[in-house]
Amino acid sequence: MIEVEHLTKRYGAFTAIEDVSFSVPKGHVLGFIGPNGAGKTTTMRVLTGFLPATEGRAVVAGFDVFEDPVEVKRRVGYLPETPPLYRELTVGEYLRFCAELRELPRADRLRRVGEVMERVGLRGWERRVLGTLSKGYRQRVGLAQALLHNPPVLILDEPTSGLDPAQNVGVRELIAGLAGDHTIILSTHILPEVEALCAQVVLINKGKIAAAGTMEAVRAQAAPAYFRVSLDAPGVEPAAVARAVGALAEVKVVQPEGEGLRVEAEPGVDPRPAIASMAVGRGWGVRGLERTIPTLEEAFLSIVGREGA
Amino acid sequence: MTATFAILKRELLTYFVSPLAYVFLGVFLFLAGVFFYLGIALTGEASLRVMLGNVSISLMFVLPMLTMRHFAEEQKTGTFEMLMTSPVSPVAILVGKWLASLTLCLVMLLGTGLFVAILAYYGDPDWGVVATSYLGLLLTCGVFCAGGLFASSLTDDQVAAGMGGIVLLMPLWLVGSASSLVGEEWQARLDHLALLPHLRSFTKGVIDTADIAYFALLTFGFLFLTFRTLESRRWR
Numbered sequence: 001m002i003e004v005e006h007l008t009k010r011y012g013a014f015t016a017i018e019d020v021s022f023s024v025p026k027g028h029v030l031g032f033i034g035p036n037g038a039g040k041t042t043t044m045r046v047l048t049g050f051l052p053a054t055e056g057r058a059v060v061a062g063f064d065v066f067e068d069p070v071e072v073k074r075r076v077g078y079l080p081e082t083p084p085l086y087r088e089l090t091v092g093e094y095l096r097f098c099a100e101l102r103e104l105p106r107a108d109r110l111r112r113v114g115e116v117m118e119r120v121g122l123r124g125w126e127r128r129v130l131g132t133l134s135k136g137y138r139q140r141v142g143l144a145q146a147l148l149h150n151p152p153v154l155i156l157d158e159p160t161s162g163l164d165p166a167q168n169v170g171v172r173e174l175i176a177g178l179a180g181d182h183t184i185i186l187s188t189h190i191l192p193e194v195e196a197l198c199a200q201v202v203l204i205n206k207g208k209i210a211a212a213g214t215m216e217a218v219r220a221q222a223a224p225a226y227f228r229v230s231l232d233a234p235g236v237e238p239a240a241v242a243r244a245v246g247a248l249a250e251v252k253v254v255q256p257e258g259e260g261l262r263v264e265a266e267p268g269v270d271p272r273p274a275i276a277s278m279a280v281g282r283g284w285g286v287r288g289l290e291r292t293i294p295t296l297e298e299a300f301l302s303i304v305g306r307e308g309a
Numbered sequence: 310m311t312a313t314f315a316i317l318k319r320e321l322l323t324y325f326v327s328p329l330a331y332v333f334l335g336v337f338l339f340l341a342g343v344f345f346y347l348g349i350a351l352t353g354e355a356s357l358r359v360m361l362g363n364v365s366i367s368l369m370f371v372l373p374m375l376t377m378r379h380f381a382e383e384q385k386t387g388t389f390e391m392l393m394t395s396p397v398s399p400v401a402i403l404v405g406k407w408l409a410s411l412t413l414c415l416v417m418l419l420g421t422g423l424f425v426a427i428l429a430y431y432g433d434p435d436w437g438v439v440a441t442s443y444l445g446l447l448l449t450c451g452v453f454c455a456g457g458l459f460a461s462s463l464t465d466d467q468v469a470a471g472m473g474g475i476v477l478l479m480p481l482w483l484v485g486s487a488s489s490l491v492g493e494e495w496q497a498r499l500d501h502l503a504l505l506p507h508l509r510s511f512t513k514g515v516i517d518t519a520d521i522a523y524f525a526l527l528t529f530g531f532l533f534l535t536f537r538t539l540e541s542r543r544w545r
Contacts, residue, residue: 048394073396084391086319088327100315101395145391 083142316405373474445511
């Protein structure tokens with residue numbers, strides 16, 4: 001549904017994004033993550049036809065963004081980082097205006113406005129002036145605007161920024177409900193949100209793709225799985241236990257962690273049977289052998305580094 | 310067409326739900342009233358000539374203040390991004406905004422109808438001249454609104470857009486009184502570029518295609534420059 005090939009955007013001498021390629025199949029939610037200033041918003045602006053790219057190609061909903069921008073714009077719903085609201089209008093006035101811009105037939109406009117207001121939880125808010133709304137409600141109006149024309153593709157730039165936890169859950173549920181019918185690119189800093197919603201992840205750093213693929217692949221690529229080992233060896237020094245584990249061929253690195261050990265192995269190798277049989281051979285008890293997959297947050301930090309954190 | 314109309318409606322709504330339109334109407338009608346009184350008190354003739362000449366100069370300062378927010382504010386609040394990511398051409402956006410400011414001008418000019426009514430009550434105005442005068446004034450508004458929009462498209466700072474608009478339009482006025490600098494012979498040539506001589510034929514009751522072409526060209530020129538600026542902003 002979305003194909004991005006070798007996209008590059010330069011502003012004068014400054015390269016905002018370089019050689020960015022990824023694709024999103026129909027009905028999927030792509031998590032688009034990266035530190036501030038990495039090029040997320042620039043990429044999204046190129047995909048929505050707001051900015052032209054310097055090089056590369058992007059196809060959205062079957063149309064080339066650079067050759068048929070209007071056809072792409074008809075099929076994309078876009079929520080920019082700050083909801084694009086006219087402060088002096090009411091919610092209803094604003095959404096009816098958007099419905100006209102979005103070329104909805106006159107007969108459908110009011111019905112559609114009612115539907116999306118219902119969907120994003122704005123029922124009864126029609127007469128409220130946008131400038132007086134709280135951040136959470138502005139975000140909802142922004143979402144409503146993006147959904148009005150029922151676009152097959154949704155591009156959401158930090159839809160949950162500035163929301164309280166309850167509103168967060170609401171927006172997350174809304175997006176989960178939209179997946180399947182809609183192909184979604186979701187940019188956010190809230191990584192548990194990406195883990196909950198997205199099957200695919202693109203991590204962009206300094207304008208380049210640092211990691212991309214399924215959630216599992218990105219996590220594993222960033223920081224390989226490791227194992228927590230806890231052995232019960234009465235009368236044996238912890239350092240000696242660590243040495244014994246480290247002597248196994250399957251084990252690459254051993255570090256003490258809490259009361260046990262943190263064991264790393266080559267990708268694809270599971271050292272747990274070897275550790276267990278070694279322990280049993282020496283008459284040690286096994287308290288725990290557990291495989292730990294790094295969280296997306298750990299993956300993010302290991303790729304991006306901690307300098308910005 | 311739908312989009313142009315939608316934008317026109319939205320702009321008018323913004324004018325009239327905020328104090329903006331009322332402040333402009335108030336200021337403009339006050340100025341026009343002063344010029345109306347002075348025109349009659351000084352010349353003793355029952356005509357709108359003096360008032361309209363002065364009104365056109367004050368519009369040069371007032372209208373850029375009206376149009377300054379049109380693009381500058383949208384750039385700043387991010388609504389411009391929404392307009393440009395909807396399936397609407399920049400031309401439709403531009404024309405919608407221009408028509409909206411021109412509509413407010415029309416309302417302002419209609420307000421001066423009060424003075425025409427006073428004139429008709431006490432004197433016997435030439436209705437043909439009144440009609441052509443208003444036509445000329447409306448064409449002038451078209452030029453000023455287009456110039457103001459151009460200034461607004463150049464920046465996301467409203468004050469800069471307003472001042473820039475005034476500076477942009479002033480030469481149209483100043484070039485008409487440069488004879489002390491360039492001499493009478495060149496002044497005659499410069500008069501073709503100046504706005505007031507073209508407006509003057511309308512206030513005399515003359516509709517000349519050359520004058521209409523002058524206003525149309527300036528309006529179209531400013532709108533075209535605005536269009537190019539909007540397009541080019543995306544490349545920067």
